[in-house]
Amino acid sequence: MLQLKDISMTFNEGTPDEKIALQHTNLELERGEFVTIIGSNGAGKSTLMNVISGNLIPDVGDVFINEKQVVHLPEYQRSAYIGRVFQDPMAGTAPSMTIEENLALAYSRNKKRTLRLGVNKKRKTLFKEYLETLHLGLEDRLNAKVGFLSGGERQALSLLMATFTNPNILLLDEHTAALDPSRAALITKLTKEVVGKSKLTTLMVTHNMQQALDLGTRLIMMDKGQIIFDVSGEEKQKLTIEDLLTEFQRIRGQKFESDRAVLG
């Protein structure tokens, strides 16, 4: 489904600001895998997501989606296969457009856009059905501008927009981090539902270790641009936060440091 081969990426190479974001990273995902990614700040998690989405082109390395080399495909072409939700609730929707118009934008993801109306009766019904699955009452506000929604509502809508066309790959980059705890829990629950229902191949970055353990079929830990730990299946089910911290210390010979890593 998704293969990353020997990806390296350095920002501002040869300047005092040089930052190595990824070093010889390899990753292979089977169809339907749900991978949670944890790691300290600056570990390269977002860079990894951006390399997959095509937002960044790596210095070296290959990206394959369905056995097809995509590393030089621009983002807008790759996004036919890839759904994304960003950390910033403002980033995933068009604020001055209505809920139904935003859904229509997402609906056209894997189709050619034409001069037919983006919102018609049939689609309205469809959009309502999808919105009902969120249980936020958004199905009654199809004509409300998205800019007037709360952060949690916008993020729920972003998640719906990223997933209802069944993309091959779903990328979630700390998509609950900017929300208050109850809203974050809601989005986490919705994520679990939608990924489970559609068996989406998913990569989810989170700074919440408990969330990384509770969700998904596989867990990856990143540090200094490398994947340093990778477990799946039963082994992952048994994992605890203490295990993760010990594991980090064993591999890196130092304590896991991240002010944002929420332990509980």
Next chain:
Amino acid sequence: MFSFIAIFGAVESGVIYAIMALGVYLSFRVLDFPDLTVDGSFVTGAAVAGISIMHGVSPVLATLLAAVAGFIAGCVTGVLHTKGKINALLSGILMMIALYSINLRIMGRPTLSLLNETTIFKQLRDFWSGTGLDTFFNGMLAAIGMERFPATWAIVLVMMVVTLAIKFITDYYLKTEIGLALRATGDNQRMIRSFSANTDNLIIVGIGYSNALVAFSGALIAQHGGFADVGMGIGMIIIGLASVIIGEALFGTKTIARATIAVIGGAVIYRIVVTIALRVDFLDTGDMKLITAVLVIAALVAPKMMQTHREKKRRQRKRAELERIKVGEV
């Protein structure tokens, strides 16, 4: 005083300039692209239509050719910005000055006179005079006691239909799948790229469409006024913006359909205000740009000042209420 004839003339040219204002609305508001190509592409439209008509091309075809020329000019600006990665403002300015020379080349001289040519409006009036509609409308004016009548009703009525048709086509376009992606490009580029839209192409086509409208308007203004001049586009972008801002301030922007009708209204009101201002004794045509600047400033500042004033009043009321309660308690 401000004669009916003068206001009538202002409305007549206002509905033609409204097409240009719709173009400015598309670039500035929908695409969030401050496109200054307008000063050049307006003249390109006038020049292409003028020179075509002088070479015997039918006026309707000449006007459509003008729109095509404007479309191309706009696309070049879009390419400079998206592919050349040149700042939006600068792309437009570069294209504007390049067009100045190109427009001179198209015309072959600084001014074309169309007074003796068969323009689209001359054809229209010839056709119209056979219908007897002028007699009908002027009869109505006479009935309410008017003594002087406009030369023809043809231009104002037909141009209203044309401008509204362009408005409805634009409204529809902005609701199509492509149109929604275009609006999203102006709203949140990063987001729409993650939904597989080629934002570069959307910007290029969008700015092309915008300048096609501007050039179309320029072609009509040249035929209306009877000349095309290489300097006739100077300050056009500000006139377009003035129309957009005045329209938005007066009529609101709740939906696309509302916003586009507001822009047309703004263009007409702008013309009326300028006409009235020029009739004031101490102002003359040279002051027009100053009047425009003052109008835009007023339309930008007035709504904010009114808002602040309302807020202040509200706070004062609140405070007075609290005072009263306190006094009552004591």
